Amino acid sequence: xxxxxxxxxxxxxxxxxxxxxxxxxxxxxxxxxxxxxxxxxxxxxxxxxxxxxxxxxxxxxxxxxxxxxxxxxxxxxxxxxxxxxxxxxxxxxxxxxxxxxxxxxxxxxxxxxxxxxxxxxxxxxxxxxxxxxxxxxxxxxxxxxxxxxxxxxxxxxxxxxxxxxxxxxxxxxxxxxxxxxxxxxxxxxxxxxxxxxxxxxxxxxxxxxxxxxxxxxxxxxxxxxxxxxxxxxxxxxxxxxxxxxxxxxxxxxxxxxxxxxxxxxxxxxxxxxxxxxxxxxxxxxxxxxxxxxxxxxxxxxxxxxxxxxxxxxxxxxxxxxxxxxxxxxxxxxxxxxxxxxxxxxxxxxxxxxxxxxxxxxxxxxxxxxxxxxxxxxxxxxxxxxxxxxxxxxxxxxxxxxxxxx
Ligand code: NIG
Ligand code: FE
Numbered sequence: 001x002x003x004x005x006x007x008x009x010x011x012x013x014x015x016x017x018x019x020x021x022x023x024x025x026x027x028x029x030x031x032x033x034x035x036x037x038x039x040x041x042x043x044x045x046x047x048x049x050x051x052x053x054x055x056x057x058x059x060x061x062x063x064x065x066x067x068x069x070x071x072x073x074x075x076x077x078x079x080x081x082x083x084x085x086x087x088x089x090x091x092x093x094x095x096x097x098x099x100x101x102x103x104x105x106x107x108x109x110x111x112x113x114x115x116x117x118x119x120x121x122x123x124x125x126x127x128x129x130x131x132x133x134x135x136x137x138x139x140x141x142x143x144x145x146x147x148x149x150x151x152x153x154x155x156x157x158x159x160x161x162x163x164x165x166x167x168x169x170x171x172x173x174x175x176x177x178x179x180x181x182x183x184x185x186x187x188x189x190x191x192x193x194x195x196x197x198x199x200x201x202x203x204x205x206x207x208x209x210x211x212x213x214x215x216x217x218x219x220x221x222x223x224x225x226x227x228x229x230x231x232x233x234x235x236x237x238x239x240x241x242x243x244x245x246x247x248x249x250x251x252x253x254x255x256x257x258x259x260x261x262x263x264x265x266x267x268x269x270x271x272x273x274x275x276x277x278x279x280x281x282x283x284x285x286x287x288x289x290x291x292x293x294x295x296x297x298x299x300x301x302x303x304x305x306x307x308x309x310x311x312x313x314x315x316x317x318x319x320x321x322x323x324x325x326x327x328x329x330x331x332x333x334x335x336x337x338x339x340x341x342x343x344x345x346x347x348x349x350x351x352x353x354x355x356x357x358x359x360x361x362x363x364x365x366x367x368x369x370x371x372x373x374x375x376x377x378x379x380x381x382x383x384x385x386x387x388x389x390x391x392x393x394x395x396x397x398x399x400x401x402x403x404x405x
Contacts, residue, residue, distance in 0.1 A: 032371035066135025066372030068352035073317035074139035077109030110143035133374030133393035142173030175212030213241035255279035286315035287332035300337035312347035
């Protein structure tokens, strides 16, 4: 049984802890067996049955659960750096989309890309994410918006799940925006999603969740209800891109439908906050999207005070959040969402795991959980998220195996 010792601070991140309590232990030891954690505690309390096992000295570093990026759009064709420049010159995200850029431009590029190219590019991103300490990634479709390309994206995720160590959790986002060819026929698109794509997705086990973008220029809450009801009927968990650029009732709908998470929420109002709290929906904050769109940040303090769990994720995509750097998103959550480092850590581990229905298996360092572990070159969580570096992660264990040293 391998052992990690000489850990200056170990964050156990128990799933049921309040956001501010990351279960921090000083001077601790972690033991795992096969793919799961066997024992965690103070060095002085290590049971004698573990003495003599293979020990790795962490050199007085921080040890945290493998990070969980619970919201990404990982598979896409092409980039949109020119739109970044246009936004800096004053154009809005919505202006660019209305002029034919934005999400639809990535749809065109993703439709044209081969599965092999999409796989190679996403595989490269995953390799970098793993080295940052990320061991699980939620990944959405939504750049196909027709039968073939939505399925192509989801098949890319299935292939990648088999070919590299990061665990992937796929989400069908056919309700991202209305594809151009359906501009005159919104109902026709809803029929395609509900009667054709969703049944194929679930029959082939290609996704665990269904997500819809509720926004002006995307889908209304009523249209989202149609898609999400059908997804629920077919056995998928629900997620909602809610209240990102305006309060469109997304949070309230997520609560009403029993979604596992509501994501973005930059414009969520007090009634939305209350609804999320009452329904136990996880709020997924995406501070990189706020940074890049020069938009407001999620009201994390109001959410936490209301009893809502706030996860932190990257939203990695070629438009609003062109970075997969989850530790950077966590530092931004501290600086701009007024979250403490411990809260940001809970948000990128235990609560992120809950946002993808994995709260009982990953995101915490406790006996019985999967041995997904990141070793961070910092004495504690505060220092890690304060002293931002390209990569402070010096070791990653995924399902009990060393995958980065
Ligand atoms: O989460 N809000 C909608 N979708 C993505 C952006 C996608 C894009 O710009 O390509 C988001 O921000
Ligand atoms: Fe997103």
